[in-house]
Amino acid sequence: MNLPSGDRSSPGACSRPDETPSGTVFDIQKFSIHDGPGIRTTVFLKGCPLRCLWCHNPESQDSLPEISLIASKCVGCGQCVQACPLNNHVMGAGGERIFHRARCRRCGACAENCYAGAIEVIGRTMSVEEVIADVVKDRAFYETSGGGMTLSGGEPMAQPAFSGALLRQAKDAGLHCVMETCGFAAYNLYATLLPDVDLFLFDLKDTDPARHRENTGVALEPIVENLRRLDTAGCRIWLRCPIIPGINAVETHLAGIASLAGPLTHVERITLLPYHPFGQSKYARLSIPDPMLPCRAEPTDHDMDRWRNYVANRTTIPVDVS
Amino acid sequence: MQAAAMKAATRHPRQARWAHQGFGVATPFAGTVRLSRATRDLATRYLSGEIGRAVQPTAFAVDPAWLATAPTPNRHYAEAVRLIAAQAPLRILPGERLVGAATLREAAQHLTPATPFRSISHTTLGFEKPLRIGYAGLRAQIAARLARGGLDVAGVDLLESMTICLDAATHWHARHVAALERLVAEARGDERRNYEQVLTALRPVPEQPPQTFREALQALWMLWDFQRLCGNWSGIGRIDKMLGPFLARDLATGAITLDEARELLAHFWIKGCEWTNGQGHQMSEGPGSGDAQFYQNIVLAGVDEQGRPVANAVTDLVLEVVEELHISDFPIAVRIGAATPERILRRIAAIQRLGGGIIAVYNEDRIPRTLTAFGYPLEEARDFANDGCWEILIPGKTSFGYQPFDVLLLLQEVLGLSATEPVARHEKVECGEWRTHSPQPGMTERFPDFEALYAAFRDRLAAKVEELTTTVPFLDLPCPLLSLLVDDCIERGRAYTQGGPRYTVRSPHAGGLADVVNSLLVIRRLVYEAHEFTLERLVGILQSDWEDQEPLRLRIQRDFDFYGNDSAEVDALMQRVFNDFTKLVGAVRERNGALRPAGISTFGREVSAYRPHRTATAAGNRKGAILAANFSPSPGTDKRGPTAVIRSHCAVDFGRLPCGTVLDLKILPQSVKGEAGLQALMGLMRSFVQLGGIFMQTDVVDNDLLRDAQAHPEKYPNLSVRISGWSARFATLSKNWQDMIINRTEHG
């Protein structure tokens, strides 16, 4: 088992004790309304220990900034060819556009010069203060809607010092704080955050250990263990369960969700998230092979309803579909 | 869950029929169906445009021999009104619960039928008084004023013409009574019962003050629609304030049930679509700004003159009717504040989510204060409504006009930029003259720093404001019928167009502010701070419409945080321009008999009047681009979502803008799904109020859906979108206007 622990914080993070850390953020999305209660600002942190086949945010997996290329936006101006010190961008004689990604050092020079917006750097290093200054701007909206800040990713626990400092400062600013987590981190890291987290959105990908390992790349047991310990610690939890046809959309898993959550006392709701092929195009931009291809079936609303009922019939916890 | 709801709808027989009848909404209505089948069928009939298309041109004329006697314009007008009342066709449909119809095509074309005169819009008349005293009371008031004497010749002429108009209105009423009596005699069964009920409610009103809710509703319809028959497009105003007390009394005595009252109100809404033709505006011009733009606005909730909350059973019923029928012809503005009940906010959010932008909100906690600071007495400030779009005024007491001008054009002038081919304007309202200048050499020397450039811009703005605030507001347009319903026309013996109203308002309305500020931001940073190029060079680039400068243009669009992104730098620049504009206008509170409250709007001129005159902008726009609407961000520049837009918008002090402005928000349906979505919409409204905004219209709509509707209009005959102060059926808009709607950034 290879859990990230306190002394293995993300490579993008700098966590000397005497200064607030900085971290790698790939998006700060305002007016998020499905990441916890009310109107929220969701801070997406880069880096994730899991490799879920169905991941719709592949740009969140790698902990470093990376280069995204949207070929359809390229106007063929050649600025990137000029800009790259390593000649990684090549305009072929036949007009085709080649990017030698393996040689790329992610310096961002090409992106800076790509005015058409075809090349972009995903993820940038930000200080805690920078992030919080942006997040607190929407205070009026949090106050009128019961919202606040949500940390998501990627996996916030992949940058524990940064996440901890963000939560602490947000709390100090009086904001309601939600953290979404895949549950795969050393529990002692969670323990230090607990006072600053009002609600966990806890992702449960599968309840079958073999399938979990096969499809996410990591073991299920430590995740379940963390879920139980957070529950014991009295943390409010919303379980979020992606439902992927052909993978975990099976009754044993649905029943497994109910029986796992049943004995827990602080799970307030279970949300089933239907698989969407949103991430599809993002894989190509990063030149990552799409692990789900070619099976890309979206569950119908009818399926989701049926599955929701299946879970709801086996637990007293409210079950919804997002 | 959108798809699920749609499937459910097709399974449910009642709703399936609904869907086929073309009640196109962005998100299918999944609420309770409360109205009767007959009422919904009637709605379908009106919305199909069948009724509107049947409205014929006027087939009678004022006697030329009489005209040869050279009557005064007021008498000429009054004679036409007399003829209209006597000869315009009646339209009484079986099953309709209200009667009265505006059956002359010229009226829908903003003309006074049977006259050479234009008619009047952009005002909300005073319907409260005639509901209190009836035509009879008005007649008595005129007689008393004439008897008291002291009127000049023009005043006597006006009041006598008013009396002729009143008599005509009474005749129009009598024709309906007679026709209904015949119908009662001929009809049988349910139909007969319905005619009897209509007749009973109609008989005393509006000659006498109404006693019941039904009489009051019928009276209001007659009062309003007779004005429309004669070409005057008035807003309705505060319908819940006017009708709520009648309904409360009837409910208390058991004279009516809420269900019955809802049906009646639904008929008011349905009949309000009598000019809808499904083709385009004004029945003859083809598609333009839509077929539903007759300024028939409704204002709900808020407080009354004494500061007591107005919201009552009528408020809820109106919202229920609109939610169910999705009729956009009466654009609704709800006055909301910190004290607004959750129930009302929820209902507004639910209707907003259906799309169409039918419901907008005013900031109740801000506007009355702004109006008293401007100088209105508190009681009147509390009674505010609008001119039929959203421009704030005191209803029943105001002659309103606004003076739109393009601030971006002023900046262009200062820079020596001009669109190469000036195009003739087609405008309904007065508008500043266009000037064209040729590029001036030596600009770099003349404007050595940003402050020098800004000072020249402010001077140009000051000259424009001076020009607009010096206009004389009075017109030689006879309007005795309209003047009947505006205080203090009778008392002063002066018409609506001649200073009769308590307030004559001419409001300078600045447009293009977002684009001005974006341009100034780029100029300041690239010319004066980074010294990337000289001002002259930049002007050359803009004059050539970015020729060979695509990388620069794209870089500007990519790298700048423009207005609407909650950026302190650009918001500060906006404050500066806003403060200069409002200070210049604020210095002239009243001049030449008119109040001069500042406003900010474009009302679609970013698509029509302004666009041909605009060159490329320093903010990376090419010539001909559709730029910012009203006081909203420029399309495509607001990258950080609706909360950032609201924050930027509210960064200025709206206490300086007594005529108001509007923020247009477009939100994707999928981003406001479910209970969380409702809560989010409510949160946006509450925050908007808390942050000090004035008026916000939220359109929940999906661009994919709009593109589909553009390609297949037949699939979406009743799909409504918010334009600016009014909604329009998308299918009846011209391509230009459709593109503008699609171009607005969607959030979600």
Ligand code: SF4
């Ligand atoms: S700079 Fe961007 S637009 Fe130009 S060739 Fe490179 S990728 Fe394409």
Ligand code: SF4
């Ligand atoms: S990020 Fe740097 S190294 Fe990589 S392709 Fe672009 S310019 Fe070359």
